[in-house]
Amino acid sequence: MKILSTFLLLISLRAEAQIDLQFKKGLEAVSGQIKVTPLDCDPSDPTSAAWCKNLFKSTCEVKKTTNKSEALAEHIQGKTYQNLSVLSTPSAIIKAAETALKMADEMIYSKDFILKKDVLNTFKDTKSMLSDLITKETGISQDKKKTILNKIKKVNLMDGADYVKHLTKYAKQQNSELTKDEARMAALELFMSGCGNSGMESNAFFDGNNMVLCPGLIYSLSDFPLKDKAQALNALSFTIGHEISHSFDATEQPEIYTSMKTCFEKITKNPGVWSKNGSEISADYWGSMVLAQRLKAQNVKGADAVRTIAYATDGFCNPGPVVAHDPHPPGDFRINYILSRGSAMREALQCNPPSSSLKSCTTEGSVPK
Amino acid sequence: MIKYFFNVPTRRHMIKTIYVAIVLLVSVSAFAGVSFQLEHPRHPSGQKDHYIIKCEKLCSLEIQTPESIKGEAAAGILEEKLRELMKLHKNGLLPKDLPSSQTKVLYRIKLDDGVTQFESTLGYPESYQAQEFKKFSKIISLVEEIKRLMKLELLRKK
Numbered sequence: 001m002k003i004l005s006t007f008l009l010l011i012s013l014r015a016e017a018q019i020d021l022q023f024k025k026g027l028e029a030v031s032g033q034i035k036v037t038p039l040d041c042d043p044s045d046p047t048s049a050a051w052c053k054n055l056f057k058s059t060c061e062v063k064k065t066t067n068k069s070e071a072l073a074e075h076i077q078g079k080t081y082q083n084l085s086v087l088s089t090p091s092a093i094i095k096a097a098e099t100a101l102k103m104a105d106e107m108i109y110s111k112d113f114i115l116k117k118d119v120l121n122t123f124k125d126t127k128s129m130l131s132d133l134i135t136k137e138t139g140i141s142q143d144k145k146k147t148i149l150n151k152i153k154k155v156n157l158m159d160g161a162d163y164v165k166h167l168t169k170y171a172k173q174q175n176s177e178l179t180k181d182e183a184r185m186a187a188l189e190l191f192m193s194g195c196g197n198s199g200m201e202s203n204a205f206f207d208g209n210n211m212v213l214c215p216g217l218i219y220s221l222s223d224f225p226l227k228d229k230a231q232a233l234n235a236l237s238f239t240i241g242h243e244i245s246h247s248f249d250a251t252e253q254p255e256i257y258t259s260m261k262t263c264f265e266k267i268t269k270n271p272g273v274w275s276k277n278g279s280e281i282s283a284d285y286w287g288s289m290v291l292a293q294r295l296k297a298q299n300v301k302g303a304d305a306v307r308t309i310a311y312a313t314d315g316f317c318n319p320g321p322v323v324a325h326d327p328h329p330p331g332d333f334r335i336n337y338i339l340s341r342g343s344a345m346r347e348a349l350q351c352n353p354p355s356s357s358l359k360s361c362t363t364e365g366s367v368p369k
Numbered sequence: 370m371i372k373y374f375f376n377v378p379t380r381r382h383m384i385k386t387i388y389v390a391i392v393l394l395v396s397v398s399a400f401a402g403v404s405f406q407l408e409h410p411r412h413p414s415g416q417k418d419h420y421i422i423k424c425e426k427l428c429s430l431e432i433q434t435p436e437s438i439k440g441e442a443a444a445g446i447l448e449e450k451l452r453e454l455m456k457l458h459k460n461g462l463l464p465k466d467l468p469s470s471q472t473k474v475l476y477r478i479k480l481d482d483g484v485t486q487f488e489s490t491l492g493y494p495e496s497y498q499a500q501e502f503k504k505f506s507k508i509i510s511l512v513e514e515i516k517r518l519m520k521l522e523l524l525r526k527k
Contacts, residue, residue, distance in 0.1 A: 070436070086446055086518055093517070167494055174502035186506045189513045190494045193409075193475055197517065201418075203411040206473060208495030242413045246473070283413070315414025327474070328415030 051306045052351035055340035056332040060317035062310035064223040072219060073200035076103045081197065090185055097188040097197060101160045104199030104215035113222045114232050116159070119213070122233045123157040126240045129290050134248075139364040140256050148256075151247040154209045157240075160199050163212050164191050170208075202315065204239050206246040213239070224311045231308055234294050238312035241290030242283045250278035256363055257282055263361035267337070277329040284338045285362075287312075292344035305348040309339060343367065402426075402444075403451045407512065408477040420516055424448040430519050442522040450515050455480055457508060458487045464504040467492045476512065 051058035080100040084092060109116050134140065134148050158166060167187035172178055178186065195201050195214035203214045217239065221232045250257045261274040264281060274281070291312060295305050316331030328334070339345060341360035343353055354360035360367045402425030409418040419433040424444045431439045457463055458480065467474060467490045476491045489508075497505040 081520075084517075084521065086521055170494065171502070171506060174497070174499055175506070186510065189510050190506070192513055193509055194493065197513075197520075201411060202414065202416075205412050205475075205493055207493035210495075239413055280413075280415075287413070313414070315411065315416040318416070328410070328413075331415070 048351060049302070049349075051340075051349060052346075054336065055306070055309065055349070056316075056335040058306050059310035059313055059335060062224070062307055064314075065225045066223045069200065069202075069216060069220040069223050072104075072107060073196075073198050073216065076100050076107070076198040076200065079103065091181075094181070094185050094188060097192060100198045101164065101188070101191065104195075105160050108215045108219040113226075114218070114229055118229065118233055119218060119236065120157065122237055123211075123240055125294075126237050126244060126290050127152055127155065129293055130241060130244060130286060133286070133289055133293075137256075137363055139259060144253065144256060148248045148253065151252075152244060155206075155244050155247055156210050158210050158212050160191060160195060160212075160215060163210065164188055166210065167191065204243050206243045209247070211240070211243045213243075220314060221311055224307075224314075226311075227304065227307075230298060231300075231304075231311065234291060234298070234300065234308050235311035235314075237294050238287045238291040238309075240287075242287030245283040245286035246279070249280075250274070250282040254278075259365035260285070260361050260363050263359065263366040264337075266366070267359055267361065268333075273329070277327060280327045280329060280334075281338060284334050285342075288339040288342055288345055291339075292342055292348055295348040296344055301348055302350045305345075305350075309335070313339070337361075403448060403455070403480070403482040405451050405454070405481075405515070406479040407516070410474055410477075420519060422447060422451065422515070422519065424451065430523055432519060432523065438523045440523045442519075447515070447518055447522070450511060450518065451480065452482065454478075454508070454511055454515070455482050455485060455487075457504075457511070458489075459485065462504055463487075463489050463508060464491065464497055464501045466490045467496065478508075478512065 077100070080096040080103070084096055130152050131149055134145055134152070137145070140148070164184075164187045167190050168180075168183045171183040171186045171190075172180070175183075191199075194205055194207075194212060195203055195216065198216075199214060200216035200219070201214050202217045202220045204217050205212055213236075218236065221235055224232075224235075226232050246252070248256075250261070257274075257278065260282065261278060264273055265271050291309070295301075295308065300308060313331070313335060316334060318331075338361075340349065340351075341354055341358065342362070343360065346353055346360075352358075354367050356368060402423065404424070405420075405422040407420040409420075410416070411418065416435070419431070421429075421431040421433070423429045424447060426444060428442045428444050428447045429439070430442055430447075431437065473492050473496065474490060475493050476489075478487075478489045478491070480487055491505065491508065494502070494505065
């Protein structure tokens with residue numbers, strides 16, 4: 001009887017256990033793969049700041065001071081979706097979604113925070129910075145450079161309304177049976193998948209040749225105690241650089257990252273790190289190069305540079321459960337092994353340059369060799 | 370001998386019959402409902418939102434975003450939508466999975482109705498063309514409807 005009841009209990013738990021099994025397996029697999037230890041600072045420099053030893057820890061100590069972004073999301077949600085019910089018609093849902101999108105696109109910008117033209121200028125600057133960096137790279141062939149520069153040139157920045165308009169056209173091209181309204185509904189749903197139904201998710205993505213910064217991602221920066229507008233735009237330049245770089249990341253152009261791959265596999269002592277996370281690592285690399293250049297150009301140093309990095313990497317400290325097939329490496333790896341190690345970034349952070357105990361991985365291999 | 374021929378095989382036969390009956394009963398009733406998990410990674414942070422539904426008579430709902438909400442709802446329309454999603458899978462109407470190394474992931478979906486389970490990884494719209502795009506927009510439409518229903522149910526009870 002006891003055996004039977006145990007058997008029954010086991011069977012009844014089976015279904016639930018199966019649901020979580022894959023995720024748990026993934027957690028073990030991923031957490032077993034990358035182990036991050038705090039950075040060792042050069043012992044010859046006793047004045048090294050805490051962030052030279054562990055930038056991840058320092059950035060995670062920087063907290064948001066307001067909750068404006070969530071309040072705006074709730075406000076938009078309340079104004080648009082409040083009267084919808086499970087029985088609402090598709091046209092009512094379209095109307096709510098369009099109003100929400102319009103509100104989000106307009107309400108995130110203000111002269112007290114940043115303007116739309118500021119974001120557009122940052123995007124243009126980032127593109128030109130990435131083009132310069134690629135042109136100056138010595139480890140990339142001329143042909144490859146041409147291909148990459150062309151890819152960078154083709155990237156467009158779209159806000160919510162632009163993206164929906166573009167997707168409506170795309171949906172109609174791919175499925176000629178759709179009516180104009182059906183294509184519009186499909187486009188709005190596709191936009192909501194990426195940015196949430198009020199557009200206020202903190203997300204950015206690269207689709208085709210188009211880069212979309214969800215209104216929520218831009219506005220979430222206003223919750224930090226910003227020193228000035230430039231600080232917000234510098235933080236945003238990391239995300240913009242990261243997303244544009246997905247057009248020539250390790251999945252798209254694996255040949256240019258051969259030396260970087262070897263370097264990361266060596267410093268992490270993990271041969272699987274690149275095949276799993278290479279695309280995100282390469283995008284983070286270029287994003288951090290862009291950010292470092294901007295910090296240098298604007299003479300942002302030390303603690304101010306740390307704060308800007310913290311704003312740029314919002315969400316890296318608490319990414320939630322680690323799951324299988326996650327292309328994003330853990331936040332501590334991204335900050336301590338990618339963002340903090342480049343020569344230009346270390347200069348901005350007022351830390352010692354990369355050393356043999358603290359190598360930086362670049363497209364030309366490790367620095368120092 | 371008499372004891373062996375009459376009692377032992379009879380008892381064995383009975384135990385075997387009961388065992389088979391229990392196994393049949395349990396395998397049918399162990400998970401008569403349907404469970405759904407949706408994972409939405411945000412970029413570049415890698416933060417993940419989760420939408421979880423488990424329906425058996427009632428549906429338990431959970432949205433794990435930076436702020437999590439939990440609640441319950443009548444199975445009716447939600448379970449119907451999940452079964453519609455399963456039907457798409459069974460009829461081969463889901464778009465092809467994105468390679469696991471792909472970074473441009475929009476959604477990862479897991480669905481289990483106790484008999485069939487499937488997992489699907491979806492990318493952003495321009496990863497799909499023609500017939501694949503038709504399949505993609507159908508599943509996105511259904512997923513967005515499920516998310517909307519979850520939010521409406523949870524906000525209504527908030």
